[in-house]
Amino acid sequence: MTDEQVREIVIVGGGTAGWMTAAALAKSFYKKGRRIRLVESDEIGTVGVGEATIPAIRTFNEVLGIDENAFVRATKGTFKLGIEFVNWGNIGEKYIHPFGVYGSPMADNIPFHHYWLKLRDAGYDRPLSSFSLAIAAAKRGRFSRPQNIPNSPLAQMAYAFQFDAGLYAKFLREFAEKREVQRIEGKVDSVALSQTDGSIESVTLASGQVIHGDLFIDCTGFRGLLIEEALQTGYEDWSHWLPCDRAVAVPCESNGPPIPYTRATAHTAGWQWRIPLQHRTGNGHVYCSKYMTDNEATNILLKNLDGKPIADPKPLRFKTGRRKAFWHKNCVAIGLSSGFLEPLESTSIHLIQTGITKLLSLFPDKRFSQSLVERYNKITAWEYERVRDFLILHYKVNQRTDSDFWIQCRNMPIPDELQNKLDLYITGGHIFRDNEELFGIPSWLAVMEGQNAHATGHHPLAESREAERLHQHLTKMQQVIAHCAESLPTHADFISRHCASESWP
Ligand code: FAD
Numbered sequence: 001m002t003d004e005q006v007r008e009i010v011i012v013g014g015g016t017a018g019w020m021t022a023a024a025l026a027k028s029f030y031k032k033g034r035r036i037r038l039v040e041s042d043e044i045g046t047v048g049v050g051e052a053t054i055p056a057i058r059t060f061n062e063v064l065g066i067d068e069n070a071f072v073r074a075t076k077g078t079f080k081l082g083i084e085f086v087n088w089g090n091i092g093e094k095y096i097h098p099f100g101v102y103g104s105p106m107a108d109n110i111p112f113h114h115y116w117l118k119l120r121d122a123g124y125d126r127p128l129s130s131f132s133l134a135i136a137a138a139k140r141g142r143f144s145r146p147q148n149i150p151n152s153p154l155a156q157m158a159y160a161f162q163f164d165a166g167l168y169a170k171f172l173r174e175f176a177e178k179r180e181v182q183r184i185e186g187k188v189d190s191v192a193l194s195q196t197d198g199s200i201e202s203v204t205l206a207s208g209q210v211i212h213g214d215l216f217i218d219c220t221g222f223r224g225l226l227i228e229e230a231l232q233t234g235y236e237d238w239s240h241w242l243p244c245d246r247a248v249a250v251p252c253e254s255n256g257p258p259i260p261y262t263r264a265t266a267h268t269a270g271w272q273w274r275i276p277l278q279h280r281t282g283n284g285h286v287y288c289s290k291y292m293t294d295n296e297a298t299n300i301l302l303k304n305l306d307g308k309p310i311a312d313p314k315p316l317r318f319k320t321g322r323r324k325a326f327w328h329k330n331c332v333a334i335g336l337s338s339g340f341l342e343p344l345e346s347t348s349i350h351l352i353q354t355g356i357t358k359l360l361s362l363f364p365d366k367r368f369s370q371s372l373v374e375r376y377n378k379i380t381a382w383e384y385e386r387v388r389d390f391l392i393l394h395y396k397v398n399q400r401t402d403s404d405f406w407i408q409c410r411n412m413p414i415p416d417e418l419q420n421k422l423d424l425y426i427t428g429g430h431i432f433r434d435n436e437e438l439f440g441i442p443s444w445l446a447v448m449e450g451q452n453a454h455a456t457g458h459h460p461l462a463e464s465r466e467a468e469r470l471h472q473h474l475t476k477m478q479q480v481i482a483h484c485a486e487s488l489p490t491h492a493d494f495i496s497r498h499c500a501s502e503s504w505p
Contacts, residue, residue: 004365006214007034012188012203012226013219014040016050016165017335017352019172020060021217024356026179027064036180037211039203041187047221047336048314049249050165051275051282052080052262052346054438055099055158060353064175072499074171076278077163078258079143079491081134083345087266088451090399095450096261097345098134100158102442103477110459113445115470117429117458122467128449130478132442133157136485143260143491154484160346162262162275162282184211188220191230199329199368200226214366217359218333222340227323227333234324235339241392241412242320243405244270244342248298249284249314252307254505257492264344266398267300268292269405273343274306278495279503281307286342291405318342320388326380327373332359339384344394347387350438354383383438389418390439390447397422397453422453429455 009025011018022038029036061071071077082098089095103112112131119126129135133153137143147154177183186205194201202212203226218226227233239245258276265272270287285301298313322339326332334355341347358379362372396414400406414422424430425448433440448454489497495504 004367005033006364006366008213009034009036009215009217010203010211010213011036011038011217011219013221013335013337014038014169014173014183015046015219015221015335016169016349017221017337017355018217018219019169019176020349020352021219021334021356021359022176022181023064023172024060024360026176026181028360030179035182036176037182037184037213038176039184039186039188039205039211042185043187046166046169047316048166049247049282049284049316050343050348051277052083052162052273052343053160054346054350055160056350056353057160060356066175069499071168071171072161072163072495073501075161075163075167076501076503077161077499078276078278078495079260080160080162080262081138081143081158081260082262084138084261084263085266085394085447085450086263087400088264088271088394088398090452091402093452095446096129096132096135096138097443097446097450098129098132098138099160100132100134100156100442102128102445103131103474104153106465108461108464110461111431111441113431113441114429114459114462115465115474117455118462118465119467119471119474121458124467124471126471126474126478128445131474131481133481133484134159136481137488138259138261140485140488141257141259141491142485142488143494144488152484153481159260162258162277164277164279165349184209188225191226193230197329198231200230200331214330215364216331218331218337219335221336222318224323224333224337226331227326227328227337231328231331233328235319236321236324237319238321238388239319241388241414242342242395243288243290243409244286245317245319246289246294246297247284247286247316247318247342248294248301249282249316250301250305250309251280251282251311252305252309254279254281255307257490258495260491262346265304266400266406267304268403270297271344272301272304278501280310281305286344288405291403322381322384325377326355327376330368332376334359338380341384341387341391344391345387345439347391347438351383351387355380383436385415385417386434386437386439389415389421390443392418393422393444393447394451397448397451399452422448425455426453427455427457429458
């Protein structure tokens with residue numbers, strides 16, 4: 001009987017995607033008769049940005065068995081409770097999209113926000129933000145991991161990290177190499193395809209070394225050396241919905257203790273990120289080249305830093321969209337090689353994580369069953385589209401009149417599914433989470449309300465609560481949340497106590 005097992009796995013690319021993949025495969029396959037090799041080129045380097053994450057990354061680290069404090073220390077990381085959006089609805093307005101929930105469950109099995117909407121409709125003025133522990137803590141610069149206190153909002157504290165992605169890749173490289181992943185330094189010059197079925201047989205390095213494999217994982221970044229240049233799977237362009245196509249990034253000195261959240265400030269033709277780490281602050285300006293020159297974008301970024309720049313501005317170009325096939329024959333694209341969605345909601349590293357999880361759950365043998373491949377491609381396309389729609393929402397529901405860019409974004413036609421989500425909310429306060437959709441009710445609610453796409457109704461079942469008593473209940477809830485937030489250590493104290501790196505002040 002022939003051996004149908006995939007034994008030779010070759011990962012091409014050693015950025016965040018390459019080393020996350022290598023670490024996860026090493027964890028699953030260590031001493032199980034498979035060889036994992038990773039090829040990366042020091043000469044080409046990595047994209048070198050990508051520092052903010054969402055809470056699901058904690059699961060990735062937990063599955064690997066990584067000690068969280070050691071990881072935060074090694075990556076000079078900080079904790080993240082959400083993203084503050086500044087100037088998105090109108091100039092001068094801001095809101096936080098928090099991790100975790102708003103309020104606490106009520107008895108009638110309808111989401112909490114319907115009660116909040118009912119009160120608002122009845123004329124009570126209670127800001128949505130005051131029902132989020134993450135927002136209350138973020139605004140006070142406080143942080144703690146969840147605490148095991150029954151019925152307390154503190155039990156539900158949700159958080160992610162802001163870290164140096166280069167250091168994360170280094171950390172995972174150590175993890176993977178300890179579990180027998182072999183790293184090969186070198187530049188892939190050519191890719192050999194099988195004459196029989198067009199799958200990848202080998203890659204050849206500039207040194208002449210030939211590397212054969214059963215399964216190839218393309219982590220080569222935007223260019224997609226295997227999935228696109230060799231296999232020509234094609235790209236679905238989404239820039240008519242997400243028109244920003246360039247970014248310029250620059251780190252600067254920290255100007256005080258790091259805040260436990262990322263900031264996204266809208267400018268005239270894009271937006272600027274601010275990500276505080278232990279040793280510096282990451283900044284970048286994502287913009288649309290149709291409405292802004294590179295020089296203008298760099299000047300706006302430099303003018304809006306709150307510390308001294310510590311490197312030269314780094315320009316980046318991209319096209320929003322996704323590969324038409326993420327998995328083709330014996331090649332799976334993970335990371336930027338699989339597609340790109342701008343970092344507005346810090347989703348790229350997450351999409352790497354879900355790519356790896358799906359690959360492991362659908363792990364093939366050498367027959368590369370077409371149904372497995374189709375399944376992978378179908379779920380991945382769906383995940384990309386759901387994240388895409390959530391990002392488009394931020395652009396669509398703006399009321400800015402100061403630039404053609406924002407006016408164009410507001411007037412653009414949007415995907416039907418997104419239009420349906422917006423209609424459902426605006427007409428009756430309804431938000432539904434489909435299947436495993438990444439962003440749930442609190443996320444949609446935060447952005448729609450934060451950018452003035454207000455609901456004009458609420459669920460009829462919320463009528464069962466008498467307004468004055470509901471008001472008293474929600475007032476108490478707000479007080480508990482504020483009190484819990486107040487009781488937490490400052491973010492800086494928490495880092496000092498548990499996970500300060502050597503460069504922490
Ligand atoms: P890369 O980092 O580009 O790595 C590619 C690898 O392939 C490198 O090791 C390179 O040497 C290797 N390679 C390429 N060609 C060859 C060859 N011929 N031979 C050998 N090796 C080769 N994500 C988030 O989750 N949060 C964020 O806040 C965030 N911010 C971002 C901001 C911007 C402006 C951009 C552009 C991206 C951002 N991302 C963010 C995305 C994030 O940076 C990427 O998802 C992540 O870094 C993974 O990149 P990668 O490993 O796929 O590609």
